[in-house]
Amino acid sequence: EIVLTQSPTTMAASPGEKVTLTCRASSSVSYMHWYQQRSGTSPKLWIYETSKLASGVPNRFSGSGSGTSYSLTINSMETEDAATYYCQQGSSYPPTFGAGTKLELK
Amino acid sequence: EVQLVESGGGLVQPGRSMKLSCAASGFTFNNYDMAWVCQAPKKGLEWVATISYDGSSTYYRDSVKGRFTISRDNAKSTLYLQMDSLRSEDTATYYCASHTMGTPFDYWGQGVMVTVSS
Numbered sequence: 610e611i612v613l614t615q616s617p618t619t620m621a622a623s624p625g626e627k628v629t630l631t632c633r634a635s636s637s638v639s640y641m642h643w644y645q646q647r648s649g650t651s652p653k654l655w656i657y658e659t660s661k662l663a664s665g666v667p668n669r670f671s672g673s674g675s676g677t678s679y680s681l682t683i684n685s686m687e688t689e690d691a692a693t694y695y696c697q698q699g700s701s702y703p704p705t706f707g708a709g710t711k712l713e714l715k
Numbered sequence: 716e717v718q719l720v721e722s723g724g725g726l727v728q729p730g731r732s733m734k735l736s737c738a739a740s741g742f743t744f745n746n747y748d749m750a751w752v753c754q755a756p757k758k759g760l761e762w763v764a765t766i767s768y769d770g771s772s773t774y775y776r777d778s779v780k781g782r783f784t785i786s787r788d789n790a791k792s793t794l795y796l797q798m799d800s801l802r803s804e805d806t807a808t809y810y811c812a813s814h815t816m817g818t819p820f821d822y823w824g825q826g827v828m829v830t831v832s833s
Contacts, residue, residue: 642819651810651825651826652752653823654819654820654821654822654823657819658819695759695760697760697819697820699816699817699818699819700817702774702816703762703774703776704762704816705762706760706761706762707759709760
């Protein structure tokens with residue numbers, strides 16, 4: 610099973626600040642998906658196949674990476690972006706998730 | 716609008732059974748593979764099981780194999796998860812989601828809480 614390690618575990622960012630979350634895989638994967646989960650709600654697909662934004666996701670978000678290293682970037686932090694972000698790989702069975710990065714507003 | 720509404724959760728004793736349901740609407744249910752994903756309290760997400768659009772193929776994480784059964788009724792647009800021999804470590808919120816192996820989990824329900832405790 611591929612283990613996904615997300616860093617940092619928790620971070621705080623000020624409005625307007627650039628944010629980068631990382632996800633490292635224990636073995637190479639073909640692509641990475643990202644989910645946003647706001648407090649008390651269900652997860653939402655946010656970025657799929659490494660860099661494609663899901664419907665309705667603001668274009669201040671972007672995704673990149675390959676092999677064992679992937680990242681999600683927010684160009685300019687906004688209040689509504691405070692949430693936990695999970696990476697997920699599906700190119701190797703079984704599908705696995707990272708433990709999440711909790712992004713808070715400073 | 717895609718809607719997935721889970722039901723059937725609650726408190727259950729260790730070793731007992733529980734069946735979850737997920738009612739789907741807003742899309743052609745019988746065209747989509749479906750899955751269950753769980754989230755233990757204050758923890759991350761964990762894939763549980765996936766079933767193909769016609770029910771002919773099923774996939775399970777190792778820890779639930781032989782105890783959980785995923786099924787579907789396309790005539791009722793409903794997904795199920797039969798959970799037997801429940802353990803305390805099965806305590807979690809269970810989400811149904813549209814999912815084909817190898818692709819992302821596209822749409823998620825609101826989740827249903829299952830607590831396994833004596």
